[in-house]
Amino acid sequence: MKNTWNLDALYKGFDSPELQTDLSAIDRLNEKYLKWIEDISDKSIDRTKLIEIFLNYLIEDTTRLRRLQAFGHLSFTVDSRSEKATSLVSKIQSKQSELTEPMVVFKTLLKEVDLDELCSRSELIATHRFFLEEALASTKHMLSLNEEVLISKLKLTGSSAWETLQSKVSSQLTGTVVIDNKIENWPIMKIRNLAFSKDPQMRRLGYESELIAYNKHAEISAAALNGIKGEVLTVSKLRGFDSPLDETLWNSRMNREILSAMIGTMEDYLPVFRRYVLLKAKLIGHQGPMPFYDLFAPVSDLDQEFTIDEAKAFIIKYFGDFSEELSSFARKSFDNDWIDFEPREGKVGGAFCSNIPSIKESRILTNFTGKLKNVLTLAHELGHGFHGDRIMSESILNTTYPMPLAETASIFCETIVRNAVLKDANEDLALSILENSLQGATGVVVDILSRFYFESQVFETRKDHPLSVNELNNLMLDSQKKAYGDCLDPEYLHPYMWLNKTHYYYASRNFYNFPYAFGLLFARGLYAIYLEKGESFIPEYDALLKATGKMSIYDVCKLVGIDPTQKSFWKASLEQIKSDVDAFEAIVTAKTQ
Numbered sequence: 001m002k003n004t005w006n007l008d009a010l011y012k013g014f015d016s017p018e019l020q021t022d023l024s025a026i027d028r029l030n031e032k033y034l035k036w037i038e039d040i041s042d043k044s045i046d047r048t049k050l051i052e053i054f055l056n057y058l059i060e061d062t063t064r065l066r067r068l069q070a071f072g073h074l075s076f077t078v079d080s081r082s083e084k085a086t087s088l089v090s091k092i093q094s095k096q097s098e099l100t101e102p103m104v105v106f107k108t109l110l111k112e113v114d115l116d117e118l119c120s121r122s123e124l125i126a127t128h129r130f131f132l133e134e135a136l137a138s139t140k141h142m143l144s145l146n147e148e149v150l151i152s153k154l155k156l157t158g159s160s161a162w163e164t165l166q167s168k169v170s171s172q173l174t175g176t177v178v179i180d181n182k183i184e185n186w187p188i189m190k191i192r193n194l195a196f197s198k199d200p201q202m203r204r205l206g207y208e209s210e211l212i213a214y215n216k217h218a219e220i221s222a223a224a225l226n227g228i229k230g231e232v233l234t235v236s237k238l239r240g241f242d243s244p245l246d247e248t249l250w251n252s253r254m255n256r257e258i259l260s261a262m263i264g265t266m267e268d269y270l271p272v273f274r275r276y277v278l279l280k281a282k283l284i285g286h287q288g289p290m291p292f293y294d295l296f297a298p299v300s301d302l303d304q305e306f307t308i309d310e311a312k313a314f315i316i317k318y319f320g321d322f323s324e325e326l327s328s329f330a331r332k333s334f335d336n337d338w339i340d341f342e343p344r345e346g347k348v349g350g351a352f353c354s355n356i357p358s359i360k361e362s363r364i365l366t367n368f369t370g371k372l373k374n375v376l377t378l379a380h381e382l383g384h385g386f387h388g389d390r391i392m393s394e395s396i397l398n399t400t401y402p403m404p405l406a407e408t409a410s411i412f413c414e415t416i417v418r419n420a421v422l423k424d425a426n427e428d429l430a431l432s433i434l435e436n437s438l439q440g441a442t443g444v445v446v447d448i449l450s451r452f453y454f455e456s457q458v459f460e461t462r463k464d465h466p467l468s469v470n471e472l473n474n475l476m477l478d479s480q481k482k483a484y485g486d487c488l489d490p491e492y493l494h495p496y497m498w499l500n501k502t503h504y505y506y507a508s509r510n511f512y513n514f515p516y517a518f519g520l521l522f523a524r525g526l527y528a529i530y531l532e533k534g535e536s537f538i539p540e541y542d543a544l545l546k547a548t549g550k551m552s553i554y555d556v557c558k559l560v561g562i563d564p565t566q567k568s569f570w571k572a573s574l575e576q577i578k579s580d581v582d583a584f585e586a587i588v589t590a591k592t593q
Contacts, residue, residue, distance in 0.1 A: 001308075001312070001335055003342055011071050037105050047118070076167075078346070081346050166505045170499070176213075177194075192210055194206025195207065195296040203294055207291075210496075214500070229458055230462055245510075261564065261566060262517065263449070265567045268574075270446065273581075277290050277487035282592060283592065289490075301428075315382065316334075318379075318420040326413070329385065329386050336361075340363070341366055351380070366378055379417040383413030390409075390546050393546070402553060406519065407519020416527075438581060444516050448514060449482075454498060458498075472498050476495050476497050521574065
């Protein structure tokens with residue numbers, strides 16, 4: 001097992017013959033679609049045959065494009081200075097835009113046929129019924145062919161270019177820190193990791209150094225954010241959506257009723273999370289509210305160190321308590337070098353999992369520094385990989401699941417590890433596990449709410465004018481105050497969190513915040529069902545994961561008897577977290593008396 005991932009299953013390098021062959025193939029992408037479009041005018045050609053031909057084309061080209069895109073993107077994320085990676089990503093984005101015209105024509109064709117009849121005549125069409133129904137429904141928000149093609153091309157020099165700029169600048173950002181009277185220049189992720197230091201002075205140093213570093217390119221990031229959000233507002237309105245949020249919900253196969261039930265219940269439980277933050281503040285020595293720089297402070301020495309090998313053994317063991325298939329998947333991911341572990345200059349921050357149906361494998365990026373939180377993050381990302389593993393038996397056109405369901409397996413897996421360790425933990429280990437879990441839950445519920453509030457206000461303000469750095473900072477501070485209330489010290493908030501979170505810069509994924517809350521609460525709800533049903537739930541869980549690419553959120557929930565429009569479901573999940581806060585409070589009270 002290496003500490004960096006191996007991408008050979010994709011391509012052995014940018015100059016590999018396989019990559020060059022695939023590039024040559026996508027250079028001829030337009031030819032077959034132009035012929036297909038010509039054939040539509042020939043009424044003697046059976047419509048069933050035309051749709052089957054298009055589906056087979058799309059399966060072939062999506063497989064190839066996603067393989068190329070994965071190689072370029074993954075190469076870029078571990079070396080953002082790579083000109084070859086940047087060039088490949090740009091080329092694939094351009095080629096993907098060439099599918100816009102045939103997709104518009106295809107969707108228009110679907111309006112002319114009887115889908116029920118076609119499904120009865122063709123197994124291929126029946127297999128892709130949900131994909132086709134969704135494509136047909138999207139015609140309600142589809143513009144003319146020329147407009148759709150123009151928008152797809154303009155995005156390459158608009159939002160996609162802004163997103164690339166922000167990613168390059170932020171991943172290469174460095175800042176100065178003063179250690180033992182020596183000035184050192186550190187990558188931004190190394191500075192951010194000081195937030196997890198045992199030393200309170202180092203945590204504050206990291207916070208102050210981070211704010212200074214972000215100030216260096218705040219204007220660039222503000223320009224990128226304004227460019228992206230401005231484009232989104234324009235296109236969303238053209239498509240007939242009331243707002244970017246409504247467009248996001250439509251793309252998420254979700255509705256306002258579900259979102260309102262979830263957000264409303266989260267807001268009802270904010271006092272529970274604020275109680276946790278104040279308890280932690282008391283535990284680490286604060287007399288009042290928590291300064292932002294101590295939100296991630298460790299509360300126990302047991303929170304400190306794991307080697308990568310120890311993390312591997314830890315995760316495989318506890319995954320095995322759920323199912324052998326989950327444990328085997330994790331072992332395969334470690335042993336086959338699917339994971340890039342440690343932070344380094346030029347590597348992007350955070351963590352993610354890239355599921356790659358083209359090779360039926362996944363790749364996982366983390367910035368592992370040995371903390372228990374990192375182990376739980378690793379379990380989280382392996383959950384994403386397991387979700388991909390379950391769904392890869394489907395056609396590649398049935399493997400795209402909506403954002404809110406994307407966190408289902410990841411948080412479920414994180415919960416497996418957390419609860420397994422907590423079950424036999426002594427008081428100190430229980431404190432450490434509860435703290436890591438509640439820290440994560442607070443981020444996913446409270447901080448996510450602050451991000452949801454912030455992005456809503458950014459869109460509202462951007463309708464009138466581009467936002468300045470100062471306006472963005474003030475909106476972020478207001479959003480943090482609204483979500484965290486009196487548990488955070490108002491003198492030490494984080495005005496630059498809009499610059500830190502890359503999700504704000506995804507033009508095709510607006511409001512990439514509430515899906516995390518959905519994932520946490522949905523997964524905790526599923527875990528409660530598992531505790532009730534035991535092993536008999538595992539086949540239901542696998543079937544649910546497999547269905548996420550070809551069902552609406554409401555229908556996926558129905559598979560396990562959940563109604564997401566009812567606050568009672570979300571309340572039941574949040575009550576589990578409240579129980580954790582109660583347990584945390586009992587330990588803190590005992591330690592501080």
